[in-house]
Amino acid sequence: MISAEEKLLxxxxxxxxxxxxxxxEIYNINFDNLMKLASRHLMLPALFFNINKxxxxxxxxxxxxxxxxxxxSINKARNTILLKEAKELSELLxxxxxxxxxxxxxxxxxxxVFEDIxxxxxxxxxxxxxxxxxxxxxxxxxxxxxNRSQTINLFNVFKPTHLDRRLYxxxxxxxHLELLEPKNRWVFNSKELVNDFxxxxxxxxxxxxxxxxxxxxxxxxxxxxxxxxxYHSHRSVYDIYKxxxxxxxxxxxxxxxxxxxxxxxxxxxxxxxxxxIKTTLLSSYFDKLFRFLFISFLKIFTVIDIYIxxxxxxxxxxxxxxxxxxxxxKISIHYNNKTLLNYLYTWLKL
Amino acid sequence: MTMKKExxxxxxxxxxxxxxKDAIKKMGxxxxxxxxxxxxxxxxxxxxxxxxxxxxxxxxxxxxxxGNPPPPTGWGD
Numbered sequence: 001m002i003s004a005e006e007k008l009l010x011x012x013x014x015x016x017x018x019x020x021x022x023x024x025e026i027y028n029i030n031f032d033n034l035m036k037l038a039s040r041h042l043m044l045p046a047l048f049f050n051i052n053k054x055x056x057x058x059x060x061x062x063x064x065x066x067x068x069x070x071x072x073s074i075n076k077a078r079n080t081i082l083l084k085e086a087k088e089l090s091e092l093l094x095x096x097x098x099x100x101x102x103x104x105x106x107x108x109x110x111x112x113v114f115e116d117i118x119x120x121x122x123x124x125x126x127x128x129x130x131x132x133x134x135x136x137x138x139x140x141x142x143x144x145x146x147n148r149s150q151t152i153n154l155f156n157v158f159k160p161t162h163l164d165r166r167l168y169x170x171x172x173x174x175x176h177l178e179l180l181e182p183k184n185r186w187v188f189n190s191k192e193l194v195n196d197f198x199x200x201x202x203x204x205x206x207x208x209x210x211x212x213x214x215x216x217x218x219x220x221x222x223x224x225x226x227x228x229x230x231y232h233s234h235r236s237v238y239d240i241y242k243x244x245x246x247x248x249x250x251x252x253x254x255x256x257x258x259x260x261x262x263x264x265x266x267x268x269x270x271x272x273x274x275x276x277i278k279t280t281l282l283s284s285y286f287d288k289l290f291r292f293l294f295i296s297f298l299k300i301f302t303v304i305d306i307y308i309x310x311x312x313x314x315x316x317x318x319x320x321x322x323x324x325x326x327x328x329x330k331i332s333i334h335y336n337n338k339t340l341l342n343y344l345y346t347w348l349k350l
Numbered sequence: 351m352t353m354k355k356e357x358x359x360x361x362x363x364x365x366x367x368x369x370x371k372d373a374i375k376k377m378g379x380x381x382x383x384x385x386x387x388x389x390x391x392x393x394x395x396x397x398x399x400x401x402x403x404x405x406x407x408x409x410x411x412x413x414x415x416x417g418n419p420p421p422p423t424g425w426g427d
Contacts, residue, residue, distance in 0.1 A: 032383050039385040067380040074392050121391050 002269060005034040010270045012047060013238060017054040031064050038068075041234035042121040048072040049119045076118025082171050083109060083117065086125050087204065089168055093129075094202045096140045101196055102127045103176060103215065107206040113242045121235070124165065124172035128179070128190060130197060131159060137175050141166065158182035158305075179215060180223055183301040187259065188218040213245040214260075221259040228295055232266050241272060251275060258290055317348065324348055
């Protein structure tokens, strides 16, 4: 069941002016609930932009418009800074011969997917580098402006998804090594970008639209667990709509991939895309079975991952002085009262 | 004494025609309904400084008498 507020949000974002009130009684709209919904989905700037574009501000209370206009203006100012810093960062990385490709929101903005740079809310600048450049990037960023909190370098069995998030001038950056967490890399990984990395250029690089389309859907379906709990994010739906990937948006392509199919089935109720996915008894049985196996695999992998991490941590206590020092500090707070900790403290100190 | 001063400040009418008290009330209502994620992304300390110069001038230049918000700058480019 879609609430009247969500229906209005969808109509404002995707329908032409003449169809915005289709099936909606504007007097039944609770604007407080609309504010909660749109802000939860990070859609306030896009809402204001579309209200303005379609000249429908008369449908909303004045103070509501005034408020979302302020949010839009602040967001646009922030995105202007973000783009400037992304370009500076790209120059710095190329100067040090580090090949990189921007991802997610920053890539969408740089690819001019949106009509206005104030529409999309972006948390940080995401970019991916090749595994071989990991140390180089750490050094370059440390030399220039490294504001990350003190962390200990630990050995990881699996490559981390990204290096530590840190502040570059005013906006946070996240240098990725991979696209998804280790347990999900069998579905989607950085091999998809091999050809993009091969392109010799010193200009700002963003992935193709079809890659951005896939990455957006896999992130919401796998990382944000949309595939498990049928969660939808209006920000992701808006990204997909704006990407306008006609090649990827065919029933044949959608049916080929169960995650993409599930994304479109979840948002089918909003009737945003002109796609009608028919499900047969056999296909829905197959989907349920796949979902069960997928969830089971994730659970098993998570447990294995935790134990591997704990084991590697214990082994590293013998070789990593920094880690041992931190462990000792933590133990020293409690060791007076607890015999086992007291024993561990004395043992590690030796 | 302090109470009086506060009341005076709150009742002060700013150029847009509403009192400061009203302005705080209006912003407060929707600000309390806005999800934390939105504020966390906007990082007000840094973004406000940038928008204050551009945003305010937009208000005075582009607002029409009907109270409709001005078009976003750059729209139609």
